[in-house]
Amino acid sequence: MKYCVLVAYVPDTASIIKIGGAGNRIDEGGIKWIISPYDEFALEEAIRLKEARGGEVTVITYGPDRGSTGLRECLARGADRAVHVMGGEATFGDAFAIARVLAAAVQKAGPFDLILCGIKGVGSDQSLVGAMVAELLDVPHVSGVVKLEVGEGSLTAQRDVEGGTEVFTAPLPCLVAAHKGLNEPRYPSLKGIMAAKKIPIETWKPADLGLDEAALGGAEATSRWLKLELPAAKAGGTILNGEEDPAGAARELARLLRHEAKAI
Amino acid sequence: MAYQADMRDVLFQLFEWLPTRELLAHERFSEWDPDSVQMVLQEALKLSQEVLGPANVEGDRVGARWENGKVYLPPSFHDAYQKIKEGGWIGCINNPEYGGMGLPEVIGTAVNEFFFGSNISLSLTALLTRGAGYLVEKFGTDEMRQLFCERMYSGQWAGTMCLTEPQAGSDVGASKTRAIKQPNGRYLIQGEKIFITSGDQDLTENIIHAVLARTPDAEPGTKGLSLFVVPKYRVNPDGSLGEFNDVACSNIEHKLGIHGSPTCSLVFGQNDACEGFLLGQEQEGMKLMFYMMNPARIEVGLQGAALAAAAYQAALAYAKTRLQGRHYSKLKDADAPQVAIIEHPDVRRMLFTSNAYVHAMRALLMQTSYYVDMSRLSEGEEAERYQSYVDVLTPICKAWASDWGFRVTEWCLQVFGGYGYTMEYPAEQYLRDAKIASIYEGTNGIQALDFVARKLPLKGGKPIRDLLGKAEETFKKLRNDPQLMEPAWMLAAALKQIEDLSKGLGKRPDAMMVVLLNSVPLLDMVGDVLGAHFLLEQAIVAREKLAAIFAAKGVDASDKKACRAVIEDDGEAAFYHNKVQLAIHFAYRVLPGVTAKAVAIRAGEMAPMEAVL
Numbered sequence: 001m002k003y004c005v006l007v008a009y010v011p012d013t014a015s016i017i018k019i020g021g022a023g024n025r026i027d028e029g030g031i032k033w034i035i036s037p038y039d040e041f042a043l044e045e046a047i048r049l050k051e052a053r054g055g056e057v058t059v060i061t062y063g064p065d066r067g068s069t070g071l072r073e074c075l076a077r078g079a080d081r082a083v084h085v086m087g088g089e090a091t092f093g094d095a096f097a098i099a100r101v102l103a104a105a106v107q108k109a110g111p112f113d114l115i116l117c118g119i120k121g122v123g124s125d126q127s128l129v130g131a132m133v134a135e136l137l138d139v140p141h142v143s144g145v146v147k148l149e150v151g152e153g154s155l156t157a158q159r160d161v162e163g164g165t166e167v168f169t170a171p172l173p174c175l176v177a178a179h180k181g182l183n184e185p186r187y188p189s190l191k192g193i194m195a196a197k198k199i200p201i202e203t204w205k206p207a208d209l210g211l212d213e214a215a216l217g218g219a220e221a222t223s224r225w226l227k228l229e230l231p232a233a234k235a236g237g238t239i240l241n242g243e244e245d246p247a248g249a250a251r252e253l254a255r256l257l258r259h260e261a262k263a264i
Numbered sequence: 265m266a267y268q269a270d271m272r273d274v275l276f277q278l279f280e281w282l283p284t285r286e287l288l289a290h291e292r293f294s295e296w297d298p299d300s301v302q303m304v305l306q307e308a309l310k311l312s313q314e315v316l317g318p319a320n321v322e323g324d325r326v327g328a329r330w331e332n333g334k335v336y337l338p339p340s341f342h343d344a345y346q347k348i349k350e351g352g353w354i355g356c357i358n359n360p361e362y363g364g365m366g367l368p369e370v371i372g373t374a375v376n377e378f379f380f381g382s383n384i385s386l387s388l389t390a391l392l393t394r395g396a397g398y399l400v401e402k403f404g405t406d407e408m409r410q411l412f413c414e415r416m417y418s419g420q421w422a423g424t425m426c427l428t429e430p431q432a433g434s435d436v437g438a439s440k441t442r443a444i445k446q447p448n449g450r451y452l453i454q455g456e457k458i459f460i461t462s463g464d465q466d467l468t469e470n471i472i473h474a475v476l477a478r479t480p481d482a483e484p485g486t487k488g489l490s491l492f493v494v495p496k497y498r499v500n501p502d503g504s505l506g507e508f509n510d511v512a513c514s515n516i517e518h519k520l521g522i523h524g525s526p527t528c529s530l531v532f533g534q535n536d537a538c539e540g541f542l543l544g545q546e547q548e549g550m551k552l553m554f555y556m557m558n559p560a561r562i563e564v565g566l567q568g569a570a571l572a573a574a575a576y577q578a579a580l581a582y583a584k585t586r587l588q589g590r591h592y593s594k595l596k597d598a599d600a601p602q603v604a605i606i607e608h609p610d611v612r613r614m615l616f617t618s619n620a621y622v623h624a625m626r627a628l629l630m631q632t633s634y635y636v637d638m639s640r641l642s643e644g645e646e647a648e649r650y651q652s653y654v655d656v657l658t659p660i661c662k663a664w665a666s667d668w669g670f671r672v673t674e675w676c677l678q679v680f681g682g683y684g685y686t687m688e689y690p691a692e693q694y695l696r697d698a699k700i701a702s703i704y705e706g707t708n709g710i711q712a713l714d715f716v717a718r719k720l721p722l723k724g725g726k727p728i729r730d731l732l733g734k735a736e737e738t739f740k741k742l743r744n745d746p747q748l749m750e751p752a753w754m755l756a757a758a759l760k761q762i763e764d765l766s767k768g769l770g771k772r773p774d775a776m777m778v779v780l781l782n783s784v785p786l787l788d789m790v791g792d793v794l795g796a797h798f799l800l801e802q803a804i805v806a807r808e809k810l811a812a813i814f815a816a817k818g819v820d821a822s823d824k825k826a827c828r829a830v831i832e833d834d835g836e837a838a839f840y841h842n843k844v845q846l847a848i849h850f851a852y853r854v855l856p857g858v859t860a861k862a863v864a865i866r867a868g869e870m871a872p873m874e875a876v877l
Binding site for chain 2: 029030069072073076187188189190191193194196197
């Protein structure tokens, strides 16, 4: 079996975000970059499948130089091969352009039996790229997967929906977008880190995939980020001390809910 | 509050101050490079924050439990131990030939700052396992190496260090544990050891004790001690476990801190069935044991530094969010809003002094670890020179970092005010967990005696002259520096005090008593001077980097307003700026104390001896 995992290298969710650039980007100074946590589930699942039944795990990322650090970490966890498609500046935040690049990279690096990715890249949170890649590759996809079983030529995937669980079967090759709960990602071992150093990362450009990045981000762009804003600062909460006069506090709470918050 | 660490300073000290890049280029470390080492550090920190740190509170509140002769650790410790074992972290600096990961010591020190800072109780097991494994590797037979080392470095089995007995604490030579040679070449071990860290636990299937014991006709005192490897369970030739080796845990201590680390009383051979294997020759046990004790002393110093660093990060985070009082510019304005306590000058001073010591301790430990690496990479005289630096610095690492590390945890608790005294916040646990570092592994009083009696005179005093000579060089670099001239001259004045004492003390008729009475302050003085020297050296590097940032941003370095704006906006610029400020602060607040101590020592004040106590 050949597995492909698509990973995004994103700002750590614990980073302090400032708006930078022309007001439509974050300020990248001082940001710590991490593999998008949902992609970690995808990677872990691929490595477990490989460990259980053999095969090879290829990780692919599309982004600037720093993406190689993320790929190195994937190798340290047990991936066998890493492809870095350099770029991403012109297509920033345009899910369809990113999907086109990744789909072309998957095609060039493949064929694969199973393609995995996270349900979304933390940061832009669009949940679009996985499904788009699947469509571009003309393979089925299941998104938001929390349980996965891979058989001969097909898979069974489970996803949580409101009030229940959906179970899908799909033929291989297939794309699976992982959700939290699929597994508990491992920490890289020192041996893994040592071994990762010896694996060369393949570096491609969109042009190597027959794509013109300037056009993807220009005439062919499907979306652009116009403006980013930080959420408005939260007003301080109100604490009602009900220890001495519970009934009075309850009355005040009801009043506030009715007249201030207008919730009832 | 989750464990936080100053990764930026760790990376600065490793890659911008110390020549770690050159170290990693050496053939011995060919498995590693700067990129992979940075990943190692990131992963170590992640494990510390996500696994070791969260287990630390349970370790404290639930603690180790003794029941029917067995010790049990809380469930979170089992999970955390499993993760550091699987990752290969236990033997991270040990010999790859025997399953270690072969990282340089200086990287191990950085990794262990995170591990110790986030969970010292659990990390002590790993510390002792590394050390006991190393004794077997260095002095065991081939068969012992094959059976024990890899299983220990991988964390499958753990190790301990057994010296103390009820009547033999600092006076190790009073040990009574007996070792009687058997016809098969093995020894029957019989006796009681106390205060044995991780002497029993349920994390590993076997425990390998390094035990000092006395053969029947041995000389009295430390000279007559021999060193034995004593497994908890006997080991079959194929490495599988055999029968119980009659090592019983009779009790664990109830103590101030490190509740997750079982401090055990062990009874060896109460049924005449405890078998030990001699390491090296009979009656050279104490000498051999130092191969475990010296690295452990450096690591205990790191315990002080790491807990201080963790306490500082917690206090800093708290001070940024806790609102109390008005801003100092609006003290008379009753309507002024409350501000975060980090705005208050006194809180800033406590935090900054704490951080200055943390950076200085980190520097001392990293510099010493770097010398350990260099002593192994070089040969002949050069190797001896580096080893002599390690020998002199070891008691300073142990005593200076554990004493000041503890004090930093106290200042950081103070930052929290009343909440610091409660168990709601981690400050009090850091303080309790740090205290033991000045006591075990040779009390700081013993360290100071070792320093003045053995280490200062070592090789005719050349190593200490070399080390202080480096501080002298730092002074020379900065003697005319407009910004750092005063700290530099304070360093020179402190060095002069040490030099005068070293020349004058020996000539006094009461020299012996003056030195015995003042060994701790003497060690402290040298620690203070080295700390100031390291921070000033780092300030020189930081200032160059800061100037480069100003230049890259097109800011004129003489335009103070513009520079300030850059420092406030750019995290890197702020880091370098703070490095310079830390060096200035440390020099002003610490170095005058060196002179003050020298005055007292030179005066020959003897009141503690004159007094009737």
